[in-house]
Amino acid sequence: MTDTDSDQAAPRDSALAIIREEHRMLRSVMQTLEQVVQELLNHHIDADHALIACMLYYIEDFPERCHHPKEDETLFRLLRERTSRADAVLDELQAQHVRSAQMMAYLQRSFVHYLGGAPDGLRHFADAVESYAAFLGDHMEQEENRVLPLAEKYLQPDDWQAIDTAFRANRDPLGGEQLQREFRKLKQRIANLLPRRLKPH
């Protein structure tokens, strides 16, 4: 590999690593939420509503306010400019970004209904958590397996530079480091609130 090749590879590798890392984080929070709800259903733990609210806030804010917009505005947009081969899957995934926000709204509503004592409230909330987790998991898998390989094939060094810059700088569209600090605190709070039996060993 020449120096030029490695210079060009750097923003691409960095952008891909950030996207995969953000997916990994989302999967892990979703998994924890599913686990907590399952434990609640099985009456293994007392209901910790603050913990659930905290995770819902995190999950809603992170994909809706940070992750999906960055994909729409950089990765997907630039890929459409370079090739039409990704159009079908990008159409599908962008529609899923809209659907994701709707499912999240339903998830929050079902949590409020559960708190308000709706009949079968916990069961409905648990179903909504499961549907959203499956939906989001499938969405990210499609991005990783169908979009990223096409991106690696068609995007040019300048594109990767723009994507890397956006994913680094726009980790928070509302104010960079400020929100990253907010998320770090939130993650810490989730970790502290987790019942001991669910904490990672």
Ligand SMILES: [Fe+2]
């Ligand atoms: Fe996405």
Ligand SMILES: [Fe+2]
């Ligand atoms: Fe994504």
